[in-house]
Amino acid sequence: MYKIRIKDFDLEQNMCSGQCFRWNKISDDMYxxxxxxxxxxxxxxxxxFTFSCTKEEFDEVWSEYFDLExxxxxxxxxxxxxxxxxxAAVKYGAGIRILRQEFFEALISFLISQxxxxxxxxxxxxxxxxxxxxxxxxxxxxxxxxERLRTLNTEERExxxxxxxxxxxxxxxxxxxxxxxxxEDGCADVFSGMSYEEALKSIMNFNGAGVKVAxxxxxxxLHKLNACPVDVxxxxxxxxxxxxxxxxxxxxxxxxxxxxxxxxYKRGKRGIS
DNA sequence: ACCCAGGCCATCT
DNA sequence: AGATGGCCTGGG
Numbered sequence: 001m002y003k004i005r006i007k008d009f010d011l012e013q014n015m016c017s018g019q020c021f022r023w024n025k026i027s028d029d030m031y032x033x034x035x036x037x038x039x040x041x042x043x044x045x046x047x048x049f050t051f052s053c054t055k056e057e058f059d060e061v062w063s064e065y066f067d068l069e070x071x072x073x074x075x076x077x078x079x080x081x082x083x084x085x086x087x088a089a090v091k092y093g094a095g096i097r098i099l100r101q102e103f104f105e106a107l108i109s110f111l112i113s114q115x116x117x118x119x120x121x122x123x124x125x126x127x128x129x130x131x132x133x134x135x136x137x138x139x140x141x142x143x144x145x146x147e148r149l150r151t152l153n154t155e156e157r158e159x160x161x162x163x164x165x166x167x168x169x170x171x172x173x174x175x176x177x178x179x180x181x182x183x184e185d186g187c188a189d190v191f192s193g194m195s196y197e198e199a200l201k202s203i204m205n206f207n208g209a210g211v212k213v214a215x216x217x218x219x220x221x222l223h224k225l226n227a228c229p230v231d232v233x234x235x236x237x238x239x240x241x242x243x244x245x246x247x248x249x250x251x252x253x254x255x256x257x258x259x260x261x262x263x264x265y266k267r268g269k270r271g272i273s
Numbered sequence: 274a275c276c277c278a279g280g281c282c283a284t285c286t
Numbered sequence: 287a288g289a290t291g292g293c294c295t296g297g298g
Contacts (some may be wrong), residue, residue, distance in 0.1 A: 115295095116294095116295085116296080116297095117296075117297060117298080119296080119297060119298085120295075120296045120297060123296075123297090124296090150290085164294060165294085165296055166292055166295085167293075167294025167295050167296090168294050168295095169294080170294090232290080252291080260296080273297085
């Protein structure tokens, strides 16, 4: 158990923010998540949090995952107060943070996300993890490694392609696992060292990754905060709230954070469904 | 029983 | 370059 105060953080909001797919509500006031091969349960009382891990594990893994180094308070304060939509969005999603997710998990998750509802995305991901991820606790499975997904036998391959609800995206996943080999020789963290433009271009080389998917990976994994994925909700926002003209905040150095507030607000109380 | 989902790609002008 | 149709399938 580890208790800590965290500002600008809300578990329910992050679970529903659409950036991550492996958060769950497990009881009235408890949530859980699997990331970096670890299973964590979380409880919130105002700004007081109780996590199921040790302080050592929190400092080692979760502190960075939750992006605790970034001061979201000042970023929220810097939103243009004359922009009524953004002001309301910031208030509405005040506890959202941009999680620092694992690269391969983010890549596969957002390849899956195209033309799929959030519940369907979650189902596909869980099925892949259960089948090919390392077991890390009772009925809890890590996200599989690229090596695991490119060394499937015939039967496993059939399962991935036919039993995980992937449809035409199945081949994108298999090919991405294959293509990852190119980035694994030498330094492990090649993408993090790239500029936004370089990273975006490299990720779009993966088949099935276009501008939107690549921007999601760049933002939610590489944490390049100027990345601003434009999906149907953000497009709807531009059309309805800004008369079809991209608002100034989309060019901000923290555009990705503002995008999350906007997305969460525009999408409304749909939760994870 | 529909209908469409946080797009992408190939195939056209 | 820019526009348009087709795509797998599971949830609501």
